[in-house]
Amino acid sequence: MSRVEQVSRPLRFRFEAMNTNVELQLCADKEQAEHAASLVKNWFETQEQRFSRFVADSELNRLNNSSGWMPVSAAMDEVLSLAYGYIGQTEGIFQPGISQALRLSGYNASFEKVLERASYRPSMDIPHLIGAREMESVSRGQERFDYSRPTWIQQEGSRMVHLDPGTELDLGGIVKGWAVERIADWLQKKMRIAAGMINAGGDVQVWGTADHPGWTLEVTSPFAQEQGMSGEVRLRNGAVATSGITRRQWRYNNGRTAHHLIDPRTMEPADTDILQCTVAGKHTSQCEIIAKTVCILGSSEAVKWLNRHYDRHDILWMTREGTVYFRGNTAALAECWPGFDPDHRFSLI
Template sequence: MKRKHSIAGLIAAVAAVAAGAVLMSACTSFGTAAEPVSRQVIAMTTVMNLKAYGKNAEKGLDDGENEINRLDKLLSVGSSSSAVSKLNAAGGGTVNADIDTLLKKSLSVYKSTGGAFDITVYPLMKLWGFTEVYNENDELDQNKPRDIPTASAIQAQLANVGADRIAYNAAAKTLTLPAGTQIDFGGIAKGYTSQRIVDIMKKDGVTAGNIELGGNVQVFGKKPDGSPWTIGLTDPNKTSRTMGVLTLTKGRAVVTSGGYERYITGKDGKRYHHILDPKTGYPANSDIKSVTIVCKDGTTADALSTAMFVLGKEKAVDYWRHHAGTFQMILMDSRKQIWVTSGLKGQVQSDRYKIRIISRGKK
């Protein structure tokens, strides 16, 4: 049964994921041709902010909100009536166009990253309790001490993890899941949703927009005043502030992952973040504090942000060097240094940390 989250609970959840966001009740504001029309939507346990420019902005916001709600109902593993939950319960079945796209992208990134991004990690997420971290008041309670899984329990669930275990017939759009294996698009759904909203708004004639779905941001078009898009990058060392600012003159998706976003506290007093390494079953032992992916496609950006965090700095940089035509990247490492791939040189500014450039060639 899908949990109905209170506004307070959602605000607390978003504060853990995207600290510093301004949270209000759902609303719409009206602007001039040079100002955006904005709307706030609550879905996917996230407070979402949509801004659109142009004479068709209202229609774009209406259609964008409808798309958010449609995809939430389709993809939510927290609802037994969602298409994904039904696939998990039945061990597979025929999928629609949305899930077909998500499966293809997920399996592609799984393969190219050596399994660092894996939609079958869901049984482990449930085992750790990351699917239910709300208290009786529907507020995010990440600091409440709780039992962590035993090594034997993790090992048992690892037998059900691995996207190579599932069979997908893309021509027939049929998915087969072996017993014990379940899927969850939580690591890619918001990126897919932002991309869908952008595509819909463009079709509606919206000239420019800023789509913010929690920690995912996607911008498109040019603002009427000609100014660039500026996006604040959350500081993983202190989430109430930014570590720097990214400036964009072209439409891009900007997605950040980090161990500070969501976690549980064990009875041993340690924090365990929610980004699990599919190979070990434990939170990824990454030397990256946060990783931001910048690319044209929101779906790709979302999947890669998780994968690069799991891979760690050295392997993430190596992956980028082989796929630099697809995405750019901003890393904050464990030594509190910001690393920026060469395609973003000059576009990231920080008054707090030193910025280093990652080149295409090896060090």
């Protein structure tokens, strides 16, 4: 086999980080690919230690426990700046200030520990979700949480952050996509890897050249028994992110069902008709935010929100009833989303 043939065939690596499975495919020679894979693994592990609310001395927890101004790392400053912008873009549906609500819903430890103590029965016949208890501040009669604004201030040019009193941030809704996007960019620009793919639990960034045939990514159905609802996304350069309420869902002995997508308007797990949403675009973090927002809003509100913002992403979602919706470039649907025949199609405005 020639070196050109060897480099064009991607080498695969897998590891666990950020409480999910990470897959890396690189079109590079063996030595370069192995070196890159070790750096990517280190990158994800470092960001987990920095941003996890389940690591006692993480930078996130230090920030949440701070009073007054706190100096933060360049990575934390960058993620908070991104999050600040996404709050505005999503009209507050993406809101990092939900850490207390996640704890009240039962997600107060890493997910495998939540499942260990819960009577977890992964059923696709999902009942109406009974949400978490009201936030403590609400039960005491205090003013409800203003979900539509950021709950922190960043001092421009100084990497200093000040949280509003009582604020606890959870950045899990953005960090994974950001980490995928940043390390993919580094592999291209610094290591000169011409084609590759990073998949962190459904948050995917791919890149390639005209010599590379492109990437085919499977989109699995949230209904294990409904194979006909599975399909693929095809692209050469760009990002795909999938979010939903079925993978991180738990049920307790009292019958209460909860999941990790908190609706900041109620501070409870979102009561939504959408089980899963997949978004294709250019940037993983943006695709991740859109997928989560669509899931939380539900089908009717999501279409209105996407139209208000003239969003240009391809978006496919599946509902509890088994209905498939697609909003995006309908002319390229068969080419870019093979295997899917949506029940409802919305062209870009």
